[in-house]
Amino acid sequence: MSAPTYDLGKLHGGLRLDAHKSQSTARPIMDVPVPGQLVLPIGQHVGDPAQPIVGIGEYVLKGQLIAEVHGTLGAPVHASSSGKVVSIEPWPVARRFGEPAPCIVIECDGKDRPVELAEIAPAFDELPPDVLLQKILHGGIVGLGGAVFPTAQKLMQATTCDLDYLLLNGVECEPYISCDDVLMRERAAEVLGGAQILMHALSIDRCYIVVESDKPEALHRLAEVMAELDDERLVLKLVPTIYPSGGEDQLVQLVTNLEVPSAGLPTDIGCLVQNVGTAAAIYDWIHDQEPLISRVTTITGNGVAAPMNVRARIGTTVADVVNFVGGYTEHASQLIMGGPMTGKSVNTDRVPLVKATNCVLIMSETPSPGPEIACIRCGECAAVCPVQLLPQQLFWYACADDEKSLRSYGLTDCIECGCCDLVCPSHIPLTADFRKAKGRIRELADEKARAVRARQRFEARNERLERDKRQREQELARQKKHAKAAGPAAIAEILKRKQQQKEDED
Amino acid sequence: MKFVRHEAPYVAPVADVASMMRQVLFALVPAGLVHVWYFGPGFIFNLIVASIFCIAGEVIMMRIRGRSPAKALSDYSALVTAALLAFALPSLTPWWVTATGALFGIVVAKHLYGGLGFNVFNPAMAGYVVILVAFPMYLNVWVAPRMGDIDYQYLSFLQTLGYTLTGTLPDSATIDAISRATPLDAMKSGLNNMRTIAEIRALPLMGDFGGRGWEWIGNLTAVGGFWLLIRKIIRWHIPVGVGIGLLLPATIMYLVGPDSNPGPTFHLFGGATILCAFFIATDPVSAATSPKGRLIYGIGIGILIYAIRRWGAYADGVAFAVLLMNMAVPAIDYLTRPHIVGHDEQGQQP
Structure with missing residues (x-):
């Protein structure tokens, strides 16, 4: 076994936040029983929503494919338990802050009957890498750290790059969230098994398992498991507990001391980052043939009676899960899907747990910090920005809608970690403003692209008309020349014919 | 169950402008007390007059601009301006002089530029410079610092109040009897009269290292300043920059010509150097904003202070140095943009 190492690069800024993690790590992971009804959104991932392939009234089995990849980027959806499809309808989802999106609703029969499996799954290292990648594609696996990028496509993209390292992200820097911590404690073998599968699929021979210093048990x-595996490709890396060191680009910077190029990917500098939960999900699919139909989620905050980590079926509603952990307390007035820094505030507990749900945070309302006042340029936001932006300047340009300056000051590099909001003495909602400004920049870019297309069409049309006109003129000139060459008699003949034609028409 | 919806992040901010400004005011208390000890109660009258007119200016301007005066007053920034102006003025200053500076600072330098956050110039220093230009004679009357060994007349509480209200001294006192040159003035005129540094420094009002009274105001200002640094209300870049910018040329010049150039400690403790480094130049609104920019901004102020003291017509140069560097802020900010993670050396997206 190799000892954890500290030879790390530097991350600019960041914050040491109150962790609030011990309240949910005190108990082991508990299994939430299969609920009466499962709600499975068809768009749980980055890319195009999956296409349902089951009809209403159809009986489905646990692990059965119910929506397949549609388009170039996406992941399939599987039934999380057995039962009858009762509807395919818009349902409140976390991705849209509690607004409805298409979901497949299954009424469970409680029998939890699985699809028939191949007798024995072939060992992963007997499969050629490309077959393994194809197989991962069918497991419905997406990045479980919260970004929900379809894993198979991320891996496919990575095969086109020269890869030096696989980084397994077990940093989980956001307060309250502890699902990766307890997963590493309880399922370390599966996590590391997933890492071995990934290394085989991508022919990488170095894997850093990166864990934050506040997770000694994990x-x-x-x-321990690494000592048993005796795989010298696996190396543990300890990183300091600073938010947001678990962001993909920040993690790469910490571990390799290399900067991920702006608008680029970690694979551009030879790193592939996967969340520890994703690795375990890959292991479950390749080794045990279980697609991604459940995940570990932290249910926490002062709004729930017994904060803990649960393993719940994808599609279980928040209401059902909270019921399982003992219901709400009187402090439950805010429901956040995700962590307190980047999570999505949702207005109803009818939303289902999805592949992205690493945390359900239910807490009392954030105390109002007082009114927003003008920026006093104190520069604290710049001091904590992990990307070394100048939020105070960006804010200025965002107010002025100055697209050019926003771009040159790196608005599109903002990772929306929320650090600047926390230190702003003027209580300016910087992250929210930057999110809006990014939206406007995208709109402007779309508008520009549309204008370019319109101009191209217009110019093509003009060119076509011009060409037609030229051709007509050439044809006319040719005819004239022909007639002249034939002499006066021929002209008289033509005129006579024209006259005749006219009379016939009359 | 229904829940309220907000935008991320959902953690309450930890900092607050009003609390920052309050702490700046607290940090000035020790220096203020020493000021009163050495130069009499005039400082308190100046502080009261400056506060009244800063608040009045703020209220009137917010009303005119159609905004809530309570909102502006609740950030305490007007009181910080008043306090800094009071520190800049001699303890004997007629009320209308103080009022002119306070009103100009708040009305013109602050609100005509858009209020807190938008003012290009430091309001307190803009106000002080207007006084310097409009009422230079009142800025020459510094009462002698409390010291047992020289002959001077001490004004009572009521006599000081009388001067603040009327601008006239009681019949029993004359300007010459109560006032002394400031150390910086004494240095300047001494050098002009071809005296050596050693001769000038031997004057009792020169104190131990930077002027009787002044050096202790400086010390306690520094205590307040370090407290602000520890509380992270200010960062180190500007104070260190001012120090480097002033002390480096002072030391070099002192080493080159110790007879005609006062040493670095005199520059550090004489005049308003320490107040400037920790409290005036660190006004975030009118300062540069990136760490590197702030260091450059501070160094610029330090160099200008030295240049004005050494070669300029004025004894101290803090106000002009700060205002001049305020003007350079947009350029400094533009030229010191930090490297954005993931961008190449030219600052472009690769």
Whole structure:
């Protein structure tokens, strides 16, 4: 076993936040029983929503494919338990802050009957890498750290790059969230097994398992399993507990001391980052043939009676899960899907847990910090920005809608971590403003692209008309020349014919 | 169940402008007390007059601009301006002089530029410079610092109040009897009269290292300044920059010509150097904004202070140095943009 190492690069800024994690890590992971009804959104991932392939009234089995990849980027959806499809209808979802999106609703029969499996799954290292990648595509696996990028496509893209490292992200820097921590404690073997599958699929021979310093139990357990595996490609890396060191680009910077190029990917500098939960999900699919139909989620905050980590079927509603952990307390007035820094505030507990749901945070309302006042340029926001932006300047340009300056000051590099909001003494909602400004920049770019297309069409049309006109003129000139060459008699003949034609028409 | 919806992040901000400004005011208390000890109660009258007119200016301007005066007053920034102006003025200053500076600072330098956050110039220094130009004679009357060993007349509480209200001294006192040159003035005129540094420094009002009274105001201002640094209300870049910008040329010149150039400690403790480094130049609104920019901004102020003291017509140069560097802020900010993570050396997206 190799000892955890500290030779790290530097991350600019960041914040040490109150962790609030111990309240949910005190208990082991508990399994939430299959609920009476499952709600499965067809758009749980980045890219195009999956296409339902089941009809209403159809009986489906646990693990059965119910919506397949549609378009170039996406992931399939599987039934999380057995039962009858009762409807395919818009349902409130977390991705849209509680607004409805198409979901497949299954009424469970409680029998949890699985699809028939191949007798024995072939060992992953007997499969050629490309077959393994194809197989991962069918598991419905997406990035479980919260970004929900379809894993198979991320891996396909990575095969086109020269890869040096696989980084397994077990940093989980956002307060309250502890699902990766407990997963590493309880399922370290599966996490590391997933890492081995990934290394095989991509022919990488170095994997850093990166864990934050505030997770000693997880670290200890990983080290134990690594000693058993005796795989020298696996190396533990300890990183300091600073938010947002778990962001993909920030993690790469910390571990390799290399900067991920702006608008680029970690694979551009030879790194592939996967969340530890994703690795475990890959292991479950390749080794045990279980597609992504459940995940570990932290249910926490002062709004729930017994904060804990649960393993719940994808599609279980928040209401059902909260019921399982003992219901709400009187403090439950805010429901956040995700963590307190980047999560999505949702207005109803009818939303289902999805592949992205690493945390359900239910808490009392954030105390109002007082009115927003003008920026006093104190520069604290710039001091904490992990990307080394100048939020105070960006804010100025965002107010002025100055697209050019926003771009040159790096608005599109903002990772929306929320650090600047926390330190702003003027209580300016900087992250929200930047999100809006990014939206406007995208709109402007779309508008520009549309204008370019319209101009191209217009110019093509003009050119076509011009060409037609020229051709007509050439034809006319040719005819004239022909007639002249034939002499006066021929002209008289033509005129006579024209006259005749006219009379016939009359 | 229904829930309220907000935008991320959902963690309450930790900092607050009003609390920052309050702490700046607290940090000035020790220096203020020492000021009163050495130069009499005039400082308190100046502070009261400056506060009244800063608040009045703020209220009137917010009304005219159609905004809530309570909102502006609740950030305490007008009181910080008043306090800094009071520190800049001699303890004997007639009320209308103080009022002119306070009103100009708040009305013109602050609100005509758009209020807190938009003012290009430091309001307190803009107000002080207007006084310097409009009422230079009142800025020459510094009462002698409390010291047992020289002959001077001490004004009572009521006599000081009388001067603040009327601008006239009681019949029993004359300007010459109560006032002394400031150390910086004494240095300047001494050097002009071809005296050596050693001779000038031997004057009792020169104190131990930077002027009787002044050096202790400086010390306690520094205590307040370090407290602000520890509380992270200010960052180190500007104070260090001012120090480097002033002390480096002062040291070099002192080493080159110790007879005609006062040493670095005199520059550090004489005049308003320490107040400038920790409290005036660190006004975030009118300062540069990036760490590197702030260091450059501070160094610029330090160099200008030295240049004005050494070669200029004025004894101290803090106000002009700050205002001049305020003007350079947009350029400094533009030229010191930090490297954005993931961009190449030219600052472009690769």
